[in-house]
Amino acid sequence: MVDTIISSKTKEVVIGAGRPFVIIGERINPTGRKVLAREMAAGNFERVKKDALAQVEAGAHLLDVNAGIPLADEPAIMAQAIQLVQSITDVPVSIDSSVVAALERGLEAAQGKPLLNSITGEDERLELLLPLVKKYGCAFIGISNDESGISEDPDVRFAVAKKIVERAEDHGIPRSDVLIDPLVMPIGAMASAGRSVFKILNRCRDELGVNTCCGASNVSFGLPNRKVLNGTFLAMAIANGLTSAITNPIEPEIKQAIQASDVFMGNDENCLTWISANPSAKKGSAEGGERRGRRERRGRRSRREAAEQG
């Protein structure tokens, strides 16, 4: 399987099956965040700054930057946000928009080799955006839907993924620069959503040999205890070949699920990351629980023995 390289001016991030899972921080996105949208539209990027720093601190390897604010000058805001993020962190960026002009301004503004997020399998989008990918030499996320919408059939979605990879190659873009997004639907609305994603991930890994990426938060929409659902879903997807995701590393349940998945994929050498993320204090408290259990058992036995003697 290929490696996908993304970079900032000073840092290279490699996405690949034999490597630790790559986390793309999702928080810099005004969709559904009214205060952030208002602030960004007014040229106030304080919250963007905080979100950038907090996500990198929590382990994000890339930062997704979305500037989708209704009626605002999205291309200008995108450029500003990307410049800001890359001035205060050293991570590469994922330029996230459905507006071509915003993607292009983002590509102009970004340092290194960014990730373009995203291109669907619609012919018009492919013909519009693949030349841009080629021109800027970036990598991109290809989304497995096309003119006919999002199919419920994983084989149809895989066919779209395959078409995207082939069309990219026609434009001189190697498959190492394509991440396929299998499209994650809310499991509460479609019981087959998980199985479909697992199947597409398997086929992308085994038949196309490309890396994959998904937005992992949508899957739990409408359900309780979403963090545990999102973390578990990521682990299951990683076990089926997923190599990166747009998610929130600040949530401990999600971060731990990803780190444990790295352990079981054999991508955490000597489990050192896991061990350092779960220091002896935590280990002690877990063992403390076992010790307490033994004490309780001893305690019960003592009471029983006392009763027998009594």
Added chain:
Amino acid sequence: MVDTIISSKTKEVVIGAGRPFVIIGERINPTGRKVLAREMAAGNFERVKKDALAQVEAGAHLLDVNAGIPLADEPAIMAQAIQLVQSITDVPVSIDSSVVAALERGLEAAQGKPLLNSITGEDERLELLLPLVKKYGCAFIGISNDESGISEDPDVRFAVAKKIVERAEDHGIPRSDVLIDPLVMPIGAMASAGRSVFKILNRCRDELGVNTCCGASNVSFGLPNRKVLNGTFLAMAIANGLTSAITNPIEPEIKQAIQASDVFMGNDENCLTWISANPSAKKGSAEGGERRGRRERRGRRSRREAAEQG
């Protein structure tokens, strides 16, 4: 893929790919539990009783019963423990021993159709135990090692699994009565342990069409925060086809990982089990967290606005 049916006198448990994951409670096992071993050897089954009830209460569909106590009369203790467990719960049992006489006494004592745990791929064990499985009409766990030991190569372990299934069929035992255990090694000692298991599970599902079972606790041996590791490992294994496991449902991290996995495999109809296990209190507190987040953001803005005005 086939369904595997296990039963008590009054309850049928079905293991299969299109069904909720089956939990076999691991706690009734004196290995490494000195107090329990001493008590069982002395004919005191109070702790067995408590462990049985607590595990069923926590969601165990079957109870594993192991009576492996050095120098004790294992066959007699096995029979007593099984009779006791089936007198106070309605779940089927898994009869867990490496001693043939203990397995046979367990089979005599058990009501319904129990699970025999386990038979390795060693010719001698197969020829000794398969006739017993046939005689009692039970199901069994086939372990993917043989005379040559436990191979690190998943394809070799799969070949042993295949041999077990075929040998069982030679004895008139249908593959629906065979659960293959891919053998889970500690990931801290062998970085490929997870990937090997996933590959064997895939092949068991796709090529043999049999159900699978594993002891899921050994995988985290020697590492900190074992409950999260065990839960995550189970989710990843389920995503690769695992249909049952011997584990501890009393641990919330493990129980939640299994329930979330059922959701993503499409085996929790309308997510009703998940929703009822995560009631509005928890949901409220999660949403409360988001609300608090919004309040905090508003709070910061207010302070900033105040500062700007000041």
